[in-house]
Amino acid sequence: MAVRKTLSMAAIQISRIMRPDDANIAGNVHGGTILKMIEEAGGIISTRHCNSKSGERCFAALARVERTDFVSPMSIGEVAHVSAEITYTSKHSVEVQVNVMAENILTGAKKLTNRATLWYVALSLKNVDKILEVPPITYERKEQEEEGKKRYEAQKLERLETKHKVDNVILPIVNPEPHTVGYSQSSLIHLVGPSDCTPHGFAHGGVTMKAMDEVAGIVAARHCKTNIVTASVDAINFHRKIKKGSVLTVSGRLTFTSNKSMEIEVFVDVDPFVDDTQGRYRAASAFFTFVSLNKEAKPLPVPQVVLKSEEEKKRFEEGKGRYLQSKAKRQTEMNSLTQ
Amino acid sequence: MAVRKTLSMAAIQISRIMRPDDANIAGNVHGGTILKMIEEAGGIISTRHCNSKSGERCFAALARVERTDFVSPMSIGEVAHVSAEITYTSKHSVEVQVNVMAENILTGAKKLTNRATLWYVALSLKNVDKILEVPPITYERKEQEEEGKKRYEAQKLERLETKHKVDNVILPIVNPEPHTVGYSQSSLIHLVGPSDCTPHGFAHGGVTMKAMDEVAGIVAARHCKTNIVTASVDAINFHRKIKKGSVLTVSGRLTFTSNKSMEIEVFVDVDPFVDDTQGRYRAASAFFTFVSLNKEAKPLPVPQVVLKSEEEKKRFEEGKGRYLQSKAKRQTEMNSLTQ
Amino acid sequence: MAVRKTLSMAAIQISRIMRPDDANIAGNVHGGTILKMIEEAGGIISTRHCNSKSGERCFAALARVERTDFVSPMSIGEVAHVSAEITYTSKHSVEVQVNVMAENILTGAKKLTNRATLWYVALSLKNVDKILEVPPITYERKEQEEEGKKRYEAQKLERLETKHKVDNVILPIVNPEPHTVGYSQSSLIHLVGPSDCTPHGFAHGGVTMKAMDEVAGIVAARHCKTNIVTASVDAINFHRKIKKGSVLTVSGRLTFTSNKSMEIEVFVDVDPFVDDTQGRYRAASAFFTFVSLNKEAKPLPVPQVVLKSEEEKKRFEEGKGRYLQSKAKRQTEMNSLTQ
Structure with missing residues (x-):
C-alpha cells in the first residue's frame, strides 16, 4: 500500500507536440525547450509533494540540476513525453529524476532523448526566505535510500563549492557610475x-x-x-x-x-x-x-x-x-x- | 460604387485582449506589443491589396514606418483595436494608415492610443528580389491623391538619405578574426x-x-x-x-x-x-x-x-x-x- | 492481451501549469485554453492510432467536437491534466473522449472541469484530400461498440445537416445603445x-x-x-x-x-x-x-x-x-x- 501511494504521489508525465518554434531551421528541437519542460515537470511534482502533509503551504524552488546529456535529437512533429519521479528526500531537499522520450506518432518509434536529475527546496509561501521541512518518501528497497543519500551528500558539497565561487564573483562592470x-x-x-x-x-x-x-x-x-x-x-x-x-x-x-x-x-x-x-x-x-x-x-x-x-x-x-x-x-x- | 469597393478592400481591423505578458509590472502595455500589431494589420491589408488583380502572386514587405506617438498608455485587460486602411499607392509602394484604440470593455470607455503610417513594397513570391507593380486605389476626392503624393515624395527622399547612411555604416567589430x-x-x-x-x-x-x-x-x-x-x-x-x-x-x-x-x-x-x-x-x-x-x-x-x-x-x-x-x-x- | 494493447495505445495525458496568459484578469482560465489542450491531446492520440498499422502514413484532422460543458472554473497556478482515450472507431472516423481535471498542487484538491468528445478523420500525408481507413480498436465489452455506433450515427446526421446550413452572414451595423x-x-x-x-x-x-x-x-x-x-x-x-x-x-x-x-x-x-x-x-x-x-x-x-x-x-x-x-x-x- 505504501509503495502504491508513493508512486501515484510521486510521478507525473507532461506531453506536448514539438512545434516549429521549438526547433532550429534544420528541424532539431532546441535543448532549451526540453530543459524547460523537464523543470516544469520537476516543479509540479516537488511542489505537490512538499504540500502533501498538513502545515504551512510552500512551493518548490529549483536549487540544482545535475549534468544532463542529450542522447539523441528530437524533431518537429514528434511528441515529447517528460516523466518525473521523486527518488530521494532529505530534511530540506527533494531529488527528482526525469526521463524524456521522443515519440514519432506516424511510425510509432520511441527513443530516449534525456535523463535529468533536479534538486528542489521547499520555500514558505508566506515568507519566501524561510526553508520548510520536506515530508519523507517511502522506499521500496533499503538500498534506494542509501544511494539517494550518497547523491545528496555529493551534490551538497558541490553546491557549497560553487556558492563560495559565485559569492566571490566580481561582475565586470563596464561603467559603474549611475546615469552615464x-x-x-x-x-x-x-x-x-x-x-x-x-x-x-x-x-x-x-x-x-x-x-x-x-x-x-x-x-x-x-x-x-x-x-x-x-x-x-x-x-x-x-x-x-x-x-x-x-x-x-x-x-x-x-x-x-x-x-x-x-x-x-x-x-x-x-x-x-x-x-x-x-x-x-x-x-x-x-x-x-x-x-x-x-x-x-x-x-x-x-x-x-x-x-x-x-x-x-x-x-x-x-x-x-x-x-x-x-x-x-x-x-x-x-x-x-x-x- | 468605386468608393465602396475601395473601402471594403482597403480596411481591416485586428482586435485582441491585452494579456499580462504584453505589459510591464505596472500593467502598462509595451509599445513593442502595439507596434507589432500595427505592422501585422499593415502587412495583411497591403498583401491582400497587392494580390487583388490577377497576375504574379506577391507579399508586401515593410519598407518604412513614419514617426509614431503613443498618445496614452494601454492596460492589461483592455482590448486593442488596430484598424488599418490603404491611403495611397504609387507604382511600387503602398501607404497604410493605422489607428489604435484602447477599449475598456468593463466601462465601455475608448481612447485613441496611436496613429501610424507604414510604407510597403510588393515582392514576387517566386523571386523575392523582384519588386512588382501595385494596383492603384480609387480616391474619393482629388486632393487625397495629391496629398498622398506629397507624403510619398517626402518619405522617398528620407529613405534615400538613410539608405546612404546605413550603407556607409562601419559595424563596430570587436574581434574580426573568425574562430577566436x-x-x-x-x-x-x-x-x-x-x-x-x-x-x-x-x-x-x-x-x-x-x-x-x-x-x-x-x-x-x-x-x-x-x-x-x-x-x-x-x-x-x-x-x-x-x-x-x-x-x-x-x-x-x-x-x-x-x-x-x-x-x-x-x-x-x-x-x-x-x-x-x-x-x-x-x-x-x-x-x-x-x-x-x-x-x-x-x-x-x-x-x-x-x-x-x-x-x-x-x-x-x-x-x-x-x-x-x-x-x-x-x-x-x-x-x-x-x- | 488485446485489451492491454488497446489501453496503452489509446490513452494519453497532457499536463501543464496554468499561467497568467491562460486566464482573464480575475484569474479564471479561458475556456479557449482548455479547448486547445483538449484538441492537442485528441490530435496526438488519433494520429498515433491511425498510423498503428503498416500502410500509407496519415494525420488525424478534427471533424467535429460534441457539446462541451465547463463544470467548474480553473485558476492560474493549478495544473490542468487532460487525458484522452479512443472510445470508438468507424471505417473512417475516430471518436476520442477527453477528461480535464484541475489539480491544486498546494492543497492537493482535484476537480473535474470538463468532459469532451471529438471526432477525427485520417487524411493521407501524400494527398491531403484522400481519406484513409482507420484501424479498428478492441472493445472490452460488446455494449461499448454498440453505444459507440449509436453516437457515430447521431453525429454523422448532424454533421450533414450543418454542412448544408453553412451560409453567409451579414453582421449588422454597430449600435451604440447598451445591451443591444x-x-x-x-x-x-x-x-x-x-x-x-x-x-x-x-x-x-x-x-x-x-x-x-x-x-x-x-x-x-x-x-x-x-x-x-x-x-x-x-x-x-x-x-x-x-x-x-x-x-x-x-x-x-x-x-x-x-x-x-x-x-x-x-x-x-x-x-x-x-x-x-x-x-x-x-x-x-x-x-x-x-x-x-x-x-x-x-x-x-x-x-x-x-x-x-x-x-x-x-x-x-x-x-x-x-x-x-x-x-x-x-x-x-x-x-x-x-x-
Missing part, C-alpha cells in the same frame, strides 16, 4: 524563428520593432529605475529583408534626457547564418522616446544623463535638436486646433 | 515576465535554462556556421531566486573545442529592478557542449578555437580536462554495460 | 502562423476553437461588464481544413440571454491567401454560453439583451429553445443520478 551612457547601455540577441516570419520566410517588420522597443525599454528602466513607457518612435526604414534563422543583435544607448523624457538610439544588426555569402549588416536604427510614470500615470522627473565623451556630448546636442523640433511641431498643431 | 573567442561571444537580455514565473512571482528555473541554451546555441552557430544541437549541460546551481520584473543578462563564450564538439561557458546575471536595495548579482553559470550535425544527423568536424590571451588558454586547458574526464566516464559506463 | 446585439458584437482576425499548425501545414482545430472562445468572451464582457467565464460550447463541425498562412476572421454576436447566462453565436471565415483558386469560405460556427461570476465565483444576474430587428427576435427564440432543451437534459441526467 555606459551604465544603462544594453543589447540583446534574438534568433528569428518561424513564428517571427511571413509564410515566405522573412521576419515581419513588427518583430524587429518589438525587439527594438524592448531594448529601449530596458535602457530607460536601467537609467531611471521606475515604471517607464514608450512615448514615441522616430521614423524607421527597413532597407533589407531579414531571413528566417538570422540572428538579430539589437543595441540601445541613451542619447538625450529632458526634464521628463529620455531619448534612446537603437540599432539592429543582422547575422544571416543561413546565407554564407553575406556578412553582418545593419538592418534598421531609430530613436525611441520614453517617459517615466508614477502610480497615477503622471510623468515623473527623469535623472539627467551624465556625459563622459565628446561623442556623447555631440549626440546629446543632436538629440536636443530633435526634442525641440518635435516640441515646436506639437505646439503648432495645438495652436491650429484651438484657433 | 571574441568572434562568437554573445549575450542577450531578457525581461522576466508573468508567464516566466510561478504564481508566487519567481522565475521558473526552466526559463533561465532555456535562455542559457539559446545563448550557447548562438555562440556555437557563430563559431561553426552549421546546424548545431545541444549535446550536454553541466550541473547548474541556483543559489538565489529571481523575481518577476528582473532583467537577466545571459552571456556565453567558447572555452574549448575538440574534433567534434564545442564547450561554451554561460553566465546569468540579474538586475532586480523591482527591488531597490539589491544590486546586480550572478544567478547561475554552466558549461554547455554542442555538436555540429550534417543533414543525416551525423557529427561534423568543428573548427579549432583560436586562442588569443593567457586567460583563454587557461580556460581551454580546464575545458580539455572536463572533456577528457567525461569521455573516460562514458567509456567506463560502456565497459560495465558490455561486461 | 450591435453594442457587444465583436470580431478579430488571426493570421495562421507556423506554431498554429501541424507539421503538414494545417491549423490545429484547437487554435480555431481558442480564437472562437476569445471573441465570445469579448462579446460577453461587453454585454455585462463583469468577470465572465465559458460555461459550455455547442457542437462544432469542421468541414474544411485551414491552411498555414490563411487569415481567420472570427465574429461573435449575442443571440440569447437567460437570467444567469448569455448565448453567443461565433463564426469563423477563412481567406486562404496562399491558395489562388479558392475564395473566402466559412470554416466553422458554434454557440458559446457564458456566465458572469462575482468574486466568490457565484453566478451574477445577466442584463437582458435588447432586441431591435425581426432577425434578432427570431434568433433569440431559437436560442431560448436550445437553452430550455439543454436545461431539460441536465434535469433528466440529475434525476437519473439521484434515483
Whole structure:
C-alpha cells in the first residue's frame, strides 16, 4: 500500500507536440525547450509533494540540476513525453529524476532523448526566505535510500563549492557610475524563428520593432529605475529583408534626457547564418522616446544623463535638436486646433 | 460604387485582449506589443491589396514606418483595436494608415492610443528580389491623391538619405578574426515576465535554462556556421531566486573545442529592478557542449578555437580536462554495460 | 492481451501549469485554453492510432467536437491534466473522449472541469484530400461498440445537416445603445502562423476553437461588464481544413440571454491567401454560453439583451429553445443520478 501511494504521489508525465518554434531551421528541437519542460515537470511534482502533509503551504524552488546529456535529437512533429519521479528526500531537499522520450506518432518509434536529475527546496509561501521541512518518501528497497543519500551528500558539497565561487564573483562592470551612457547601455540577441516570419520566410517588420522597443525599454528602466513607457518612435526604414534563422543583435544607448523624457538610439544588426555569402549588416536604427510614470500615470522627473565623451556630448546636442523640433511641431498643431 | 469597393478592400481591423505578458509590472502595455500589431494589420491589408488583380502572386514587405506617438498608455485587460486602411499607392509602394484604440470593455470607455503610417513594397513570391507593380486605389476626392503624393515624395527622399547612411555604416567589430573567442561571444537580455514565473512571482528555473541554451546555441552557430544541437549541460546551481520584473543578462563564450564538439561557458546575471536595495548579482553559470550535425544527423568536424590571451588558454586547458574526464566516464559506463 | 494493447495505445495525458496568459484578469482560465489542450491531446492520440498499422502514413484532422460543458472554473497556478482515450472507431472516423481535471498542487484538491468528445478523420500525408481507413480498436465489452455506433450515427446526421446550413452572414451595423446585439458584437482576425499548425501545414482545430472562445468572451464582457467565464460550447463541425498562412476572421454576436447566462453565436471565415483558386469560405460556427461570476465565483444576474430587428427576435427564440432543451437534459441526467 505504501509503495502504491508513493508512486501515484510521486510521478507525473507532461506531453506536448514539438512545434516549429521549438526547433532550429534544420528541424532539431532546441535543448532549451526540453530543459524547460523537464523543470516544469520537476516543479509540479516537488511542489505537490512538499504540500502533501498538513502545515504551512510552500512551493518548490529549483536549487540544482545535475549534468544532463542529450542522447539523441528530437524533431518537429514528434511528441515529447517528460516523466518525473521523486527518488530521494532529505530534511530540506527533494531529488527528482526525469526521463524524456521522443515519440514519432506516424511510425510509432520511441527513443530516449534525456535523463535529468533536479534538486528542489521547499520555500514558505508566506515568507519566501524561510526553508520548510520536506515530508519523507517511502522506499521500496533499503538500498534506494542509501544511494539517494550518497547523491545528496555529493551534490551538497558541490553546491557549497560553487556558492563560495559565485559569492566571490566580481561582475565586470563596464561603467559603474549611475546615469552615464555606459551604465544603462544594453543589447540583446534574438534568433528569428518561424513564428517571427511571413509564410515566405522573412521576419515581419513588427518583430524587429518589438525587439527594438524592448531594448529601449530596458535602457530607460536601467537609467531611471521606475515604471517607464514608450512615448514615441522616430521614423524607421527597413532597407533589407531579414531571413528566417538570422540572428538579430539589437543595441540601445541613451542619447538625450529632458526634464521628463529620455531619448534612446537603437540599432539592429543582422547575422544571416543561413546565407554564407553575406556578412553582418545593419538592418534598421531609430530613436525611441520614453517617459517615466508614477502610480497615477503622471510623468515623473527623469535623472539627467551624465556625459563622459565628446561623442556623447555631440549626440546629446543632436538629440536636443530633435526634442525641440518635435516640441515646436506639437505646439503648432495645438495652436491650429484651438484657433 | 468605386468608393465602396475601395473601402471594403482597403480596411481591416485586428482586435485582441491585452494579456499580462504584453505589459510591464505596472500593467502598462509595451509599445513593442502595439507596434507589432500595427505592422501585422499593415502587412495583411497591403498583401491582400497587392494580390487583388490577377497576375504574379506577391507579399508586401515593410519598407518604412513614419514617426509614431503613443498618445496614452494601454492596460492589461483592455482590448486593442488596430484598424488599418490603404491611403495611397504609387507604382511600387503602398501607404497604410493605422489607428489604435484602447477599449475598456468593463466601462465601455475608448481612447485613441496611436496613429501610424507604414510604407510597403510588393515582392514576387517566386523571386523575392523582384519588386512588382501595385494596383492603384480609387480616391474619393482629388486632393487625397495629391496629398498622398506629397507624403510619398517626402518619405522617398528620407529613405534615400538613410539608405546612404546605413550603407556607409562601419559595424563596430570587436574581434574580426573568425574562430577566436571574441568572434562568437554573445549575450542577450531578457525581461522576466508573468508567464516566466510561478504564481508566487519567481522565475521558473526552466526559463533561465532555456535562455542559457539559446545563448550557447548562438555562440556555437557563430563559431561553426552549421546546424548545431545541444549535446550536454553541466550541473547548474541556483543559489538565489529571481523575481518577476528582473532583467537577466545571459552571456556565453567558447572555452574549448575538440574534433567534434564545442564547450561554451554561460553566465546569468540579474538586475532586480523591482527591488531597490539589491544590486546586480550572478544567478547561475554552466558549461554547455554542442555538436555540429550534417543533414543525416551525423557529427561534423568543428573548427579549432583560436586562442588569443593567457586567460583563454587557461580556460581551454580546464575545458580539455572536463572533456577528457567525461569521455573516460562514458567509456567506463560502456565497459560495465558490455561486461 | 488485446485489451492491454488497446489501453496503452489509446490513452494519453497532457499536463501543464496554468499561467497568467491562460486566464482573464480575475484569474479564471479561458475556456479557449482548455479547448486547445483538449484538441492537442485528441490530435496526438488519433494520429498515433491511425498510423498503428503498416500502410500509407496519415494525420488525424478534427471533424467535429460534441457539446462541451465547463463544470467548474480553473485558476492560474493549478495544473490542468487532460487525458484522452479512443472510445470508438468507424471505417473512417475516430471518436476520442477527453477528461480535464484541475489539480491544486498546494492543497492537493482535484476537480473535474470538463468532459469532451471529438471526432477525427485520417487524411493521407501524400494527398491531403484522400481519406484513409482507420484501424479498428478492441472493445472490452460488446455494449461499448454498440453505444459507440449509436453516437457515430447521431453525429454523422448532424454533421450533414450543418454542412448544408453553412451560409453567409451579414453582421449588422454597430449600435451604440447598451445591451443591444450591435453594442457587444465583436470580431478579430488571426493570421495562421507556423506554431498554429501541424507539421503538414494545417491549423490545429484547437487554435480555431481558442480564437472562437476569445471573441465570445469579448462579446460577453461587453454585454455585462463583469468577470465572465465559458460555461459550455455547442457542437462544432469542421468541414474544411485551414491552411498555414490563411487569415481567420472570427465574429461573435449575442443571440440569447437567460437570467444567469448569455448565448453567443461565433463564426469563423477563412481567406486562404496562399491558395489562388479558392475564395473566402466559412470554416466553422458554434454557440458559446457564458456566465458572469462575482468574486466568490457565484453566478451574477445577466442584463437582458435588447432586441431591435425581426432577425434578432427570431434568433433569440431559437436560442431560448436550445437553452430550455439543454436545461431539460441536465434535469433528466440529475434525476437519473439521484434515483
